[in-house]
Amino acid sequence: MVQFTLPAHSRIAKGRDWPAPAGAKRPKTFSIYRFDPDSGDNPRMDRFTLDLDDCGPMVLDALIKIKNEIDPTLTFRRSCREGICGSCSMNIDGLNTLACLKPIEEVKGEVKIHPLPHLPVVKDLVPDLTHLYAQYQSVEPWMKTDTPAPPGKERPQSPEERERLDGLWECVLCFSCSASCPSYWWSGSRYLGPAILLQAARWVFDSRDEAKPERLDALDDPFKLFRCHTIFNCTNTCPKGLDPAKAIADLKREVFKRAE
Amino acid sequence: MALKMQSPLGRARGRGAAKSGIAHHWFMERLTAVALVPLMLWFVAAVIANFGASHAEISAFFGQPWNAALMIMTILFGLYHGISGLMIVLGDYIHGPAKHLTLALAVPALAVLAGIYLIVCVLILALGG
Numbered sequence: 363m364v365q366f367t368l369p370a371h372s373r374i375a376k377g378r379d380w381p382a383p384a385g386a387k388r389p390k391t392f393s394i395y396r397f398d399p400d401s402g403d404n405p406r407m408d409r410f411t412l413d414l415d416d417c418g419p420m421v422l423d424a425l426i427k428i429k430n431e432i433d434p435t436l437t438f439r440r441s442c443r444e445g446i447c448g449s450c451s452m453n454i455d456g457l458n459t460l461a462c463l464k465p466i467e468e469v470k471g472e473v474k475i476h477p478l479p480h481l482p483v484v485k486d487l488v489p490d491l492t493h494l495y496a497q498y499q500s501v502e503p504w505m506k507t508d509t510p511a512p513p514g515k516e517r518p519q520s521p522e523e524r525e526r527l528d529g530l531w532e533c534v535l536c537f538s539c540s541a542s543c544p545s546y547w548w549s550g551s552r553y554l555g556p557a558i559l560l561q562a563a564r565w566v567f568d569s570r571d572e573a574k575p576e577r578l579d580a581l582d583d584p585f586k587l588f589r590c591h592t593i594f595n596c597t598n599t600c601p602k603g604l605d606p607a608k609a610i611a612d613l614k615r616e617v618f619k620r621a622e
Numbered sequence: 623m624a625l626k627m628q629s630p631l632g633r634a635r636g637r638g639a640a641k642s643g644i645a646h647h648w649f650m651e652r653l654t655a656v657a658l659v660p661l662m663l664w665f666v667a668a669v670i671a672n673f674g675a676s677h678a679e680i681s682a683f684f685g686q687p688w689n690a691a692l693m694i695m696t697i698l699f700g701l702y703h704g705i706s707g708l709m710i711v712l713g714d715y716i717h718g719p720a721k722h723l724t725l726a727l728a729v730p731a732l733a734v735l736a737g738i739y740l741i742v743c744v745l746i747l748a749l750g751g
Binding site for chain 2: 492493495496497499500545548549551552579580581582583584585586588589591614617618620621
C-alpha cells in the first residue's frame with residue numbers, strides 16, 4: 363500500500379535559529395531542511411535570517427551566502443546559476459523550481475526550502491537522482507538511425523521538422539516536474555514520470571530519428587507511459603515554462619494511432 | 623531487508639513494456655466519458671419525469687424501446703467507465719501483487735455481475751414484468 367505518513371526517522375524536528383546580522387535593514391528568514399545521514403538524527407528545519415540589502419536577488423544567492431558566511435555544512439547542488447544546468451532544483455515556498463531562477467522577493471514571509479519531494483535524501487537539499495538517471499538511460503536518449511548521414515554533412519531537417527522539437531529540447535533535466543507528480547510519487551519504480559517522458563517525446567518526434575517503432579513499443583505500457591493521469595503538476599512547476607503534460611498526451615496519441 | 627545489488631538501469635527497465643493494448647483502454651475511457659454526458663442528462667431527466675411513478679408506469683416507460691435501449695447503454699457505459707477508473711486507482715494505490723491481483727479480478731467480476739443483473743431488470747420491466 364501507499365504510505366501516507368512519514369516514517370519515524372523522517373519526521374522533521376525544529377532546528378537551529380541564526381538571528382539577523384546586527385543593523386540589518388531588510389531582514390528575511392530562510393527556513394531550510396537539514397539532514398545529515400551520518401549523525402543518525404532526524405531531519406530538522408534550520409532558520410537563517412539575512413539582510414536582503416547585503417544579498418543577491420535569487421534564492422540561490424541566499425543559499426550561497428549562508429554556506430559561505432554562516433554555515434559551511436549546508437549542502438546543495440548548484441553550478442551555472444542561470445537556469446541552464448538544472449542542478450539547483452529544490453522545493454521553495456511549496457513549489458519545485460530552480461533556486462537560481464526564483465527571486466527571493468516573490469516569496470511572502472519566511473522562505474521555506476526543502477529538497478525535491480519524495481526522493482531519498484542524500485544530505486540537506488541533495489536528493490538521490492540515481493533512479494531518474496537510470497530511467498532516462500532506459501529511453502535511450504540519443505539518435506538512432508539505419509540510414510547513414512550524408513557524407514561530410516549533418517542530417518538534413520526542415521525548419522518545420524525542427525520546430526516540432528521546440529518545447530522539448532529546452533529541458534535541463536532538473537526533475538522538478540517528476541518530483542511534483544503524485545503518479546510518480548506512488549508508482550515511480552515503474553512509471554517513467556514527466557521529465558523522462560518529455561525526453562522520450564524529444565526523440566519520438568525528431569524527424570531524423572528512425573527508431574520510432576521501438577521507442578513507442580517501449581512506452582506501450584500501463585505504467586511506463588499511461589500512469590499519467592493528467593494532473594498537470596508537471597506543467598505548473600516547470601521552471602523553464604515547458605509543458606511535459608502535453609508531451610505525454612502527444613505520446614499517448616502516438617501509441618494509440620498505431621492501432622487506429 | 624534483502625541486499626539489492628541489481629544495477630539502476632536493470633531496475634529502471636524492469637520487465638519492459640507490457641504492450642497489452644493499453645492505448646485502446648485509454649481511448650475507451652475517453653469515448654465512454656463523452657457518451658455518458660448525454661446519457662446522464664437523459665437519465666436524470668428520466669428520473670425526474672418518473673419520480674413517484676407506479677410500477678406499472680415504470681414498466682410502461684421501459685416498454686418504449688428507446689427508453690430501454692438508453693437505460694441499457696447508460697448501464698454498460700457507466701459500468702465500463704467506472705470500472706476503468708477503479709482499476710486505475712487500484713494500480714495507483716494497491717502495490718502488493720497478491721492484493722492487487724485479487725482486487726483486479728474481483729472488481730471486473732462484480733461489475734459484470736452487476737451489469738447483467740441490471741440489464742435483466744430493465745428487460746423484465748420493459749417486457750411488462
